[in-house]
Amino acid sequence: MQDDRPDEELMQRLARDDAAAFDALFLRRRRGVFSFVLRMVEDAALAEDLTQECFLRVWRARHTYRPTAAFRTWLFTIARRLALDALKRPRVEVAPLDPEIGEGARGPLATAVVARLEAADPERAALARALERAMEAALSGMAAELREAVLLRDSEGLTYDEIAAIAGCPVGTVKSRLNAARARLRAAALKWLEAE
Amino acid sequence: MSERDPMLPEACATARAELGALLDGELDAAARESVDRHLAGCAACRAELVLLRAVTRAVEALPRPAPPEAMRFRLRAAVAAEVAPGHFEVRRTERRVGNRTEFRVTEIAPGRASSSPGLASGQVTLQVIERQSQKRVGGATLFRRTIRYEERRVAS
Numbered sequence: 066m067q068d069d070r071p072d073e074e075l076m077q078r079l080a081r082d083d084a085a086a087f088d089a090l091f092l093r094r095r096r097g098v099f100s101f102v103l104r105m106v107e108d109a110a111l112a113e114d115l116t117q118e119c120f121l122r123v124w125r126a127r128h129t130y131r132p133t134a135a136f137r138t139w140l141f142t143i144a145r146r147l148a149l150d151a152l153k154r155p156r157v158e159v160a161p162l163d164p165e166i167g168e169g170a171r172g173p174l175a176t177a178v179v180a181r182l183e184a185a186d187p188e189r190a191a192l193a194r195a196l197e198r199a200m201e202a203a204l205s206g207m208a209a210e211l212r213e214a215v216l217l218r219d220s221e222g223l224t225y226d227e228i229a230a231i232a233g234c235p236v237g238t239v240k241s242r243l244n245a246a247r248a249r250l251r252a253a254a255l256k257w258l259e260a261e
Numbered sequence: 262m263s264e265r266d267p268m269l270p271e272a273c274a275t276a277r278a279e280l281g282a283l284l285d286g287e288l289d290a291a292a293r294e295s296v297d298r299h300l301a302g303c304a305a306c307r308a309e310l311v312l313l314r315a316v317t318r319a320v321e322a323l324p325r326p327a328p329p330e331a332m333r334f335r336l337r338a339a340v341a342a343e344v345a346p347g348h349f350e351v352r353r354t355e356r357r358v359g360n361r362t363e364f365r366v367t368e369i370a371p372g373r374a375s376s377s378p379g380l381a382s383g384q385v386t387l388q389v390i391e392r393q394s395q396k397r398v399g400g401a402t403l404f405r406r407t408i409r410y411e412e413r414r415v416a417s
Contacts, residue, residue, distance in 0.1 A: 084340060091336060100325040116328050117335060124340055193322070200319045218285065219320040225287050244281050250316045 068093070072136035079127045087127075091120050094137070097221050098144045104204060104216055105148035115147045134230060141221070142231045145213060152209055196257060203253035211246035214239055272299055276306050280313050 068075065068089035078086035098119055103112035122143050123130075130139070204212055210232070217223045217231060225243075229236045269277070276299040282288045283296050300307050 084337070087340065088333070088337070091333060095332070096325050096327040099328040103326060113328055113332065117332055117339070120336055121339055124336075193319075196319050197323060200316070200323060204320075215320060219317055220323060220325060225282075225285070240282055240287070243285075244278065247281055247313060247316060250320065251312060254312070254316050254319065 073132050076127070076130055076132065076136050079124070080130060082127070087120075087124055090123070090136075094140055095120075097137075098140065101141065101213075101216055101221060102144055102148050104220075105145075105209065105213060106151050107205060111151060115144070115151060119144045119147055135227065137223070138227045138230050141217065141223070141227075145231055148213075149209060196254065199253045199257035200250060203250050207246060207249055211242050211249070214242040215246040215250070218243055273303060273306055276300065276303070277309055280306075280310050281317075283310070284314055284317055 068086075070089070072090060072093070075086040075090050079090065095116065099112060099116045102115045102119070103109060106112055106115065119140070123140065204215070207215075213232065214228055217228045218225075223231070225236045225239045228239045232239065276296050279288060279292060279296045283293060288296065300310065
């Protein structure tokens with residue numbers, strides 16, 4: 066049964082060793098943490114281990130947690146740190162940036178492909194899947210700081226302030242990272258449209 | 262976009278640097294008004310906004326996979342292993358066999374048996390094997406409960 070209580074209330078119960086509150090937090094946040102970590106480390110088994118470790122750390126910190134920030138921000142701070150530490154280990158290889166994925170085409174071409182984008186029916190599954198693959202590939206080729214910014218914003222719906230708190234950087238840096246990440250996604254989308 | 266095109270007019274470059282924040286609802290009123298004013302008179306930047314919105318939506322629509330259902334039980338076991346306030350002793354072992362993870366939680370509780378955990382439904386086959394025994398040690402009755410979880414991942 067779904068627990069509708071806010072994260073922070075569940076965390077207060079968890080501070081009193083309420084295992085049911087922990088279970089409710091896990092059920093609510095597992096998908097966000099796992100999908101974020103999975104796209105960061107690009108290894109399903111490793112992502113499972115890191116997700117489990119992330120929630121274990123929540124459990125272990127239950128007595129010291131202070132609700133000065135939103136629970137979700139705190140949770141993703143832990144998840145991010147675990148993912149970045151894993152990326153530093155030599156076993157994880159990050160695909161090199163495609164040299165053609167940069168700012169990409171501009172001006173008239175952009176205008177022309179926009180017309181195709183507008184005409185495309187987003188419900189058409191094949192089209193959506195192809196674009197999805199292009200976006201996945203572009204995300205995969207990005208530096209970790211760009212990838213985390215765009216995942217936290219577009220996939221998890223966090224605000225710039227929350228992302229800045231998680232990444233430990235100024236809000237202005239979040240904005241520039243998002244711009245850089247989206248420039249690469251945009252270039253990948255243009256490349257995909259040209260190939261279609 | 263952050264990487265400015267030197268061929269772009271300054272007004273366009275300034276507006277494009279703010280398009281992402283505009284889509285994200287992160288611009289203050291004055292900045293939003295300024296960008297809106299530019300967009301009203303610049304078809305190229307409006308096209309850029311459409312493209313950026315499509316890209317953002319594509320990322321938003323990417324699947325968000327959930328972890329295996331068995332993780333819930335692994336966590337429950339791990340948490341049980343860490344909560345040892347003197348009421349019971351917990352031993353936990355885990356090993357990987359091929360694509361299967363096995364772990365064993367053994368609780369030794371003086372004078373009482375713990376309740377059994379629930380089972381999950383989902384695409385992962387999860388088997389819980391529980392054994393219980395009891396014996397008298399000194400003046401106390403010790404219950405031993407051993408649970409074995411077997412997880413089999415369904416190939417996608």
